[in-house]
Amino acid sequence: SQSSKMDEGDVAFDVMPPVVDMSLPESELVAIIASACSSWGFFQLVNHGIDPSDVAAFRRAMERFFGMPRPVKLGLKRDERNARGYFDDELTKRRRDWKEGWDVGVPGSRDWDDAVVPDDGEGNDCLDGHNRFPTEMECPKFREAVVRYFGLCEVLADRIAILMGRGLGAEPDAELLEDLRQRHTSYLRMNYYPVYDPSASPRLEGEDLNGVGSGDPDPPLGISPHRDAGFLTVLLQDEDCHSLQVARFPNGDESLPPSWVTVRPVLGSLTANTGDMAMIWSDGKYHAPLHRVLTNKDRVRYSAPFFYNPGYGAKVSPLPNLPWSRSEPMYDPCSWGYFRAVRFAGDLTDLGVEIQTSDFERQREAKEGELDNLKRQELFLKEANFTERFSVEKYRPLLQVS
Template sequence: MGEVDSAFIQNPENRPKLSIIQAKGIPVINLSPIIHHTAQDSSAIESLVKEIASACKEWGFFQVTNHGVPLNLRLRLEEATKVFFAQSLEEKKLIIDDNGFPGYHDTEHTKNVRDWKEVFDFLSKDPTLVPLNSDENDDGVTQWTNPSPQYPPHFKVIIEEYIEEMENLGFKLLELIALSLGVEAKRFEEFYIKNQTSFLRLNHYPPCPYPHLALGVGPHKDSGVLTILAQDEVGGLEVKRKTDQQWILVKPTPDAYIINVGDIIQIWSNDAYESVEHRAKVNTEKERFSIPFFFNPGYDTEVKPLEELINEQNPSKYRPYKWGKFLVHRKDSNFKKQDVENLQIYHFKLP
């Protein structure tokens, strides 16, 4: 078997147990009332909003069915993803951006431990404007630009079609979440009008002979607004259950998407909803593919609790921060081991 590279070895408290607890509790929510309705059924929408509220409070995660994303498009993207990752490393490295993002890379770190995976990132908006660096006193702006993979054929076109579907679903979900918080349905759209920083990620987890030491992705919370995940039948996503802090394996549901609220929704909701820790296990025998879409706001968004939710009984729990600066700081630190802790939202928590 040989020695495992020490860069992949998780700290003892984060190493996966080989016994499996499967989640029955992660809610599966049928989106038919907002996707396939011919006329608005207010009672069905109201029921849906309550389901969303419960899932966000109790889990921070839920699955959605009847979501409106064409199955044949998802299957085309999944097939193209497999063909792309089957290329040689030399061929894949031809589409690495100078910044390491977007494009192909295989050296991502989570909490300073290297992930057992390779990825391909593709921006929702091309080019995407971002701050030149994470220095609060520097207002310079640069841009990230998508690579143009030549193989497999039509890869870029399929990705762009899929991203459009992800954005449509993302806005529908944000409306439901807004209503569940008691604010106007379109409340979050203002944060997406300009310079949106969303991106699609294609993940490939090769078989790993060290399932007791390594993880596909180490324990983390997502820093953006929403993540919309398609995982294959192999599975591997684990969620830390809030009630008892146990790691729960999320069993794949055919044609469903797994949704989790990110750090920004935790702040917008002033901690009514929590961004929950999760990770990806490795598999000793099978390779695994997953496709998350990170639905993120404009780079110049000031992240802070919604004014409508703040009052004397519920004062603001966070000081504001600029999303673009936060994002650039995180990206700069993702591809190499750091001497200091990565930036987290609790650094902005008010006493």
């Protein structure tokens, strides 16, 4: 149901990210997952251990949430001091993504019981903010289903991370894996993609109805091309609506236009992909794939990515003695708290900042007048307090583009 231009370059259907059976012996899984992370960076998981009844309960909870009256959802809206909550106005290149969403993450207290520490209590603040749940009356059994599913994703993500580590020669108690297990700052995002309606296309001042001022007739994307910032993403998506696409570059050359491969979920599967932090940790061996989501003119789509992220204080460095590393690693150490804060600023503010793994490549040359990212990171960490909500004004001098 996409325009023909959207589908240009889509490769043959039989060229797909691998399907990984998580019931296989660990020795086999290590090799299979290492290969998947190195080639595609995307793979589907079957026999993953999350019970279908828990998945079904969470799916129903998503539908109830997005079915709430708009004013109720807007009462839970995220803002520049809080990355968690509802949103329907995410922008990419001055065009809104065609979706609604809601983010929830590990509470600052790491206690999900709001009777012990209220969601918006000071004890639950962290860099990403605090959680904004609807009341039980507004959305019955929603909190229960979300917290349950979140916990199941934590267990599965830890298992995948250990297998990824073994593929690099790292033991389960490796520093980053232990940090992920004990101090992860993961969040779960629920997405609702309405049927695409050209007559209702979100519009900004100075923007063409169906373009970005260029006359481009294509519909807006559900999510524009991007890479996930964290270590690992575990995605639940509808099996009957194929909108997720992953980029494949000719001979791995990202200076060339990619082909876009549509991911067609296997029944009962989850989809995993590696993120920027895994790419740095593996010194470029594991691939953080570029991906996007198309709009659909025929049916709505729901999805829920679980972003498995390190602790804010974690310094992510390439593992030592990797056989493919040169005399020195490709990447300098990257603070996850800094990386996340800059992504936050880029997503939710007008600072115009953007951060990528390429900013931590040792061979990278800073542009004239540009504050070196490592220096900026060092200054940020001297002032950062990860137990309080992010403040644009506090960190503006460090995050402002030169």
